[in-house]
Every structure is written in structure tokens, then in C-alpha cells.
Amino acid sequence: MKNLGNEEMVQTGQKPPGFAYKILRLFTVVHPGEALSVLLLTLNVFFLLTAYYILKPIRDALIVEEWGANIKLYLNAVAAVLLIFVVKIFSSIASRFPRQKLITWVTLFFISNIVIFYILHLSGIGPAVFGIGFFIWVGIFNLVVIAQFWGFANDLYTEEEGKRLFPLIAFGAVFGGFAGGMITSWLVEPLGKYQLLLISGGLLGICILFTWIIHRREIKRIEAKVSEVGQEEKLKVEVHERPLEKVGAFQLLFKNRYLLYIGFFVLLMNFINTNGVFILDKVGEIAAAKATEAEFMTKFYASFYNIQNLFAMFVQLFVVSRVFKWFGVRVAIFILPVLALGGYFFVGLGAALVLVKWVKALENGADYSLVNTARHSLFLITSREEKYKAQAVTKTFFHRAGDVLAAVFVFSCTTFLAFFTIENVAMVNVVLVLIWITICILIFKEHKRLSEKKAELGVEYLKTDEK
Numbered sequence: 001m002k003n004l005g006n007e008e009m010v011q012t013g014q015k016p017p018g019f020a021y022k023i024l025r026l027f028t029v030v031h032p033g034e035a036l037s038v039l040l041l042t043l044n045v046f047f048l049l050t051a052y053y054i055l056k057p058i059r060d061a062l063i064v065e066e067w068g069a070n071i072k073l074y075l076n077a078v079a080a081v082l083l084i085f086v087v088k089i090f091s092s093i094a095s096r097f098p099r100q101k102l103i104t105w106v107t108l109f110f111i112s113n114i115v116i117f118y119i120l121h122l123s124g125i126g127p128a129v130f131g132i133g134f135f136i137w138v139g140i141f142n143l144v145v146i147a148q149f150w151g152f153a154n155d156l157y158t159e160e161e162g163k164r165l166f167p168l169i170a171f172g173a174v175f176g177g178f179a180g181g182m183i184t185s186w187l188v189e190p191l192g193k194y195q196l197l198l199i200s201g202g203l204l205g206i207c208i209l210f211t212w213i214i215h216r217r218e219i220k221r222i223e224a225k226v227s228e229v230g231q232e233e234k235l236k237v238e239v240h241e242r243p244l245e246k247v248g249a250f251q252l253l254f255k256n257r258y259l260l261y262i263g264f265f266v267l268l269m270n271f272i273n274t275n276g277v278f279i280l281d282k283v284g285e286i287a288a289a290k291a292t293e294a295e296f297m298t299k300f301y302a303s304f305y306n307i308q309n310l311f312a313m314f315v316q317l318f319v320v321s322r323v324f325k326w327f328g329v330r331v332a333i334f335i336l337p338v339l340a341l342g343g344y345f346f347v348g349l350g351a352a353l354v355l356v357k358w359v360k361a362l363e364n365g366a367d368y369s370l371v372n373t374a375r376h377s378l379f380l381i382t383s384r385e386e387k388y389k390a391q392a393v394t395k396t397f398f399h400r401a402g403d404v405l406a407a408v409f410v411f412s413c414t415t416f417l418a419f420f421t422i423e424n425v426a427m428v429n430v431v432l433v434l435i436w437i438t439i440c441i442l443i444f445k446e447h448k449r450l451s452e453k454k455a456e457l458g459v460e461y462l463k464t465d466e467k
Helices: 006-010 020-026 035-066 069-094 100-124 128-155 159-191 191-227 233-243 249-254 255-288 296-318 320-326 331-349 353-381 384-415 422-457
Strands: none
Touching: 035 128, 035 159, 035 191, 069 100, 069 128, 069 249, 100 128, 100 191, 128 159, 128 191, 128 353, 128 384, 159 191, 159 320, 159 353, 191 331, 233 353, 249 255, 249 384, 255 331, 255 353, 255 384, 255 422, 296 320, 296 353, 320 331, 320 353, 331 353, 331 422, 353 384, 353 422, 384 422
8 A cells, every 4th residue: 555645645535644553653664544453453462462471470380389390391292292182173173163253262262271270279179280280281272372363463464564564463462471470470469379360361351352353344344345346355255254174284284395394493493492491590590509699599580581571572663673674574584593593602602690691581582572473474475274274283383392302302411411511502502503594594495485476476375385
């Protein structure tokens, strides 16, 4: 859409852009008429991540207090196995319901689970047993609902629109994570952690409402074009109102190389990230043993998360949209691997506490902002089935598979090998990052090929397995 000045818009009969449009233009390129939908999607993912980051500290506290940090690492492997079955069930459901009903029923299912956990607490179930079940459930919940949201967002926008608007929408996710942590810290003492479960469930209910509002706005927008454009726009309405084709999620991913590359991108990223978290924990543990301050670790992690969240919000607001505009999504996926390569190389030379804290905080901040947005934008050129189903596989199974590899690696190093030092783990990450960059190169080439093919065919999206 061509951008018009206020006077020109009045002459052509269009309303001048409102206050929200002018504010959003400070952060990314927003065309007239797009502001409200973008704000609704941003609020939707904000409430979604706020709900998750209320549950996440409760989950971590329960498992660490009752079982310890090692069990926390190994339970991610259990979640990875269960996700194979979860993704298959999700894929089957997605073939039965249109997108708004799919999101509604899946979200209602997770809300009902929260109520069940609360009832189990009231019935007096022991925190040790409760903690294991709750930890695994949260690990599945957050990956499924977030993948589902981004499938929905990919379904609403073209590639050009997504590259402009996803950076702003993703800020809602970053800020939601920050808000959820703050809400938990404020309310956990006066309410107790189990009462916070109900607040999280209520926020998920709000997300369902936003989904329906956004869906209806999009359908009305397309219907308004029917009389102007004709049958093509009418067909779009019918497509968005019907269920997805009956094809398996894993089948979609494993039969084409582009989606498979994205899966391995996510796997390696999480493998490296989990190793980095382990390095951070070990360095903090060593420093705490030498410290005289009673609350050293609490203050250390508070400082770390503050740096991480502030950096992520800054990058999301002021950097991501400009990187997408000037360089594109294909270049954006290289930025975190390059940062990680330099960071872990210096940690490998000497794992000082301050260095590790800053390297990990900047890595996480870039991950949760720039790379998170870029990873979801990679699906803008795919078919509707791939947006929902294949994206769910990469976001859930491949993500947790990275946790499994990290758990096996750490267990092997600490149990069987005389290899373990923090510096050596950092150097292993350097090698893994080089493999990660190779995967980025493959994604770059395949995304370019598919984008050129889509432009040549003049279609909104295409099936990426078509050669």
C-alpha cells in the first residue's frame, strides 16, 4: 500500500492516520489500516507470555526445591519424548477445525489443566510428585501455545507484511516475559504460588478473546475486498474458514529440506543455549562458594535477568525492524551465531564470572528478540499446513531435542569423561556454533530459492517441498 500524507489522504477520502499509527511508526513501518490488528496481535502474545512467565518460576522453584537442578535438566528429555505424541495429536486436531476454533480448543484444554493442577494442590498431593508432573506439563504447554500463536500470525500476513510487522508483534512476547516475572515477584508472597496458577489461566482466556477478534477483523477485511477484486478474495475467506489438510506434522517436515534445516537450526540453538546455561550456573556456584554475602545467588540471577530482559526489549524495539528492513530475515538469522561464536571463544580462554554473565545475558537477549522474530518469519513463505503443523514440530520437538542432547553431553562429561571444565564446555559450544552457521547458510540459500519461486509464480505462499 502506498503511504500517503494527511492532506493527500483527506483529498482521496481516506481518514488521516490515528494516534496509535503514529506511535507505531516510531518502531517499524506500519501502513494505514494495519495499526489496530498489529496492536491486537501484540497484546495477544503479551498476555500469552505473561501467563507462561507466571508459571515458569513456579515450575522451576518446585522442581529445584524437591529434586535438584540435575533432575530439572533430565526431565526435559522426558518432555521431548512426550512431544512426539503431542505434536501428532495437535496435527490431527488441526485437520478437523478452522484456525480460530483450533486455537480456542487447544487453549481451553491447557486452561482446564491449570484448574486440575490447582485442585490437586487443594487435595494435598505432595509437592515432590506435583513438581514433576507440573514441570513436564509447563514444558509442553509453552511450546505448543507459542507455536500455535505464531502459526496464526504467519497465516494473517504476507512475507512483506510479516517482515515489517513481526518485530513489533514480537515485542509483545518479550515484554510479556518481563511482565510475568514482575507479577510473580510482586504477588507470590501475598497470594502464594498456587493461587498464581489461576491468574495465569485467566490471562489465557483473554488470549482466546483476542484470537476471535483478530480472526473476525481479518475475515471482514478480506470480504470488503470481494466486490472490488472478485473471486480471488472470496477464495481467501473460504481458505481461512476451513480446517487444514489432513497431513502429518512430522511428514510435512521430513519430506522437504527447508523445514528440516529450520528444525536443525532450532535444535542446535537450544543445545548451545542449554550448555551456556550450565556454564552460567557452574560459574555462579563457584563464585557463591567464595562469597560471604548470604543472598549472593539471588542477586546474581536478578542482575543477570535484568540485563537480559532490558537488552531484549531494546533490540526488539529499535534494532529488529531495521535489520529486517535493511538486510532481511536471511541475514538476521546469522547475528546470534556470530555473537555466540565470539562470546564462547572468550569464555573458553577464561571463564570469569562477569564475562560469562554478560555473554549469556546478551546471547539470551538476542535470542528472545531478534532471532525469535527471524525464526518465525522464516515460515511466512510456507503453506498454511506448514505454518501450523511443521512450525509446531520445530518449536516443540526439535527445541526439546536440543535439551536432550545437552543433558546427555553434561551427564557424559561429569560422569564418565575426564573432560569436564567450564572452558572445555565453552569450546564445545564454539564447534557447535560453527555447525550452526553452516545450517544458517543452507537456510539462506533455500529461503532465497523459495522466495524467488514464489515471486515468479505470483502466489501468496507455496508448498516448500515443490522443487
